[in-house]
Amino acid sequence: MFDVNKVDAIIEKHGAEQRALTAMLQDIQGEYNYLPREALEHLAQKMKLPLIQVYQVARFYRAFSLEPRGKHSITVCLGTACHVRGGVAVADQVGRLLGIKPGETTKDRRFSFDTVNCLGCCALGPVMVVDGQYYGKMAASKVERVLAKYSGEEVATNA
């Protein structure tokens, strides 16, 4: 939940200056996995900036999400090296199995699905990452098995 003290601590750490804005947004995103509106409003107020200026920066950079994210985050690399090795087929299959498009989160907030333009381990392409765990040499036919690991665990904890 949004906690004003946490945001204040982040502001305190960096100093409420323009040059620290992205770093503060990164820390807030690190805390909540997205940028809650209340946090941005609070930040704008502390920095004595119009809210729109904070939004402008938050929207410009891809790393920031203005929406809450799913419990598990799935990223499929569509960088050139992964693309020529069939990354699109992997991404299509993830989208089909979850019923969402890149950039979206499933209704039950279990999975968020994104594509990126290179994760810097192109030798392993096509690469897919789930919650920081890398899966190299992926193929569309392997996606279901990988995802099952994460949905399975969820069923178990719900039971």
Place this chain on the structure above:
Amino acid sequence: MPRLTSRAEFEAWRQSILASWDPSKPCITVCGGTGCSALGAKEVTAALGRELKKQGLQDKVDLKMTGCHGFCERGPLVVVYPQHIFYQSVTADDVPDIVSETLIKGNPLERKLYKDLVTGEPIVYEPDVPFYREQHRILMKYNGLIIPTRIQDYIAIGGYQALCKALFEMSPEQVIEEIKRSGLRGRGGAGFPTGRKWEECRRADGDIKYVICNADEGDPGAYQDRSLVEGNPHSILEGIIIGAYAVGAHEGFIYIRHEYPLAVEHITRAAEQAEEYGLLGKNILGSGFDFTFKVHRGAGAFVCGESSALMRSIEGYAGEPRAKRIHATEKGLWERPTVLNNVKTWASVPHIINNGADWFAQMGTETSKGTMVFSLVGKVNNTGLVEVPMGATLRHLVYDIGGGISSGKRCKAVQTGGPSGGCIPERLLDLPVDYEALTEAGSIMGSGGLIVMDEDTCMVDVARYFLHFTMEESCGKCTACREGSRRMYEILERIVHGKGQEGDIERLQEIGTTMINGSLCALGRMAPNPVLSTIRYFREEYEAHIRDKRCPAAVCKDLITYSIIAENCTGCGVCLRNCPQGAITGEKKQVHHIDPSKCIRCGICREVCRFDAIKVE
């Protein structure tokens, strides 16, 4: 340890490190780069730690987790010193045998050795593996040998000696002169002469100046900058401090992609250590020179790799490029004179200061000196990071180092320079890699991405891929780039969906020219390159899509059909069970059949069929 306050103190410290650094002591290194880590390097290292202890060897053998060795394809990599015995694809299960055979008995463990791709012969020693043998490693040389987070390791291999030399034996002008004479050109894209950039900044008015390292590495398919920052962060930092001294800057930054958490961690640690020992901060080694250094994480915008956008981004704004009527060397970050260089450019500096401009200038071609680190990826056998002198041919890179095409098919093209670059066809593979030669061929050197494509790569699809990239990454400030990339993408979309029309090729060329002429920054100006170069070399592929509604590489979904080759099909039913659309029917042990009206061309049946019975055309 207190801060070192003189060159003599540094020298004494260095000697004490060297005294305890015994190159003949057995040492086992595990690559801890992102690639090998993803493949299980941490488990291997942990298992080695346990096994050494179990065998009572923990004091006799050093165990190190290093940065990326470059041969990521074969990870996790393990090298045993002092012999340089090279093991590939190591798992925790191999560890007891490695310890008992190699460390205790001194024998190589045959099953983990690299096998020559042609002869099948096992190769024991790292320097004999063709992937390494054919390289000339300067920047990457120590990546496999040192612990990146230990400044002592860097000192032991000669680190910070160039800084001492610059600070105590050379004037800033002499440093600049040395860099100029070396012929070093920027490794981030355009290849601007580094010494000249520094000189402009030194001469610019103002007391406050900045230096910045560009580690944004936005090129999809390139990761050499990341590996250098991860594997040898001090070498970059040393280059930056020397550059700051030369231009008269007292504050510097590294702008680094947020997708690279390990690199951020390692450069941050390196700066803390340098500060602790007096190599950074106030009065460095008592020389009177002050320099502070900050790490700035990017937040995911390709355009921020562009110099003026990057500076806006450090200032805390949305990273939109500015018109370059005035050079950043006069008015850059916060309107102060600023030098921005790429990671590899900075990392080259200590080598030039240590070994001299002549040593550097003897490598390479007439106009391109030194070495270049490429990320050799795509459809090639030995994917990884390779460092060669400028002027090496693409063929040498793809075949001698890369071991040829992984699919066994023919090489079709090599893409260099990322979204700003182009595709160079197979028949031009004898081209030397040099700034001018690549530009002449319609591509650019770029930051070192080198993506190998084979007959299964559709060049129209590749062009569309890059235009999609540009469209998404355009900051939208100028119409030519924002609208031009959108229009070009739409035309390419049409073509790959079989809706291409006569005149589309000419329209693409026309819009491309408009973008080149009407865009403010190089993102827009260079974006048409992938399209124009593929039209130049692969026009017949465009025509096949447009006129015959055919994709010769069998990639574009709307132009292909999946079917089953009756002679090959055993009726095993694997495809039927895996097809997500229920498009496949057939009785057990009978030839199966695909219903084209249900098939979504996802490719799964082809992946799972073990009898090569799925045909795509």
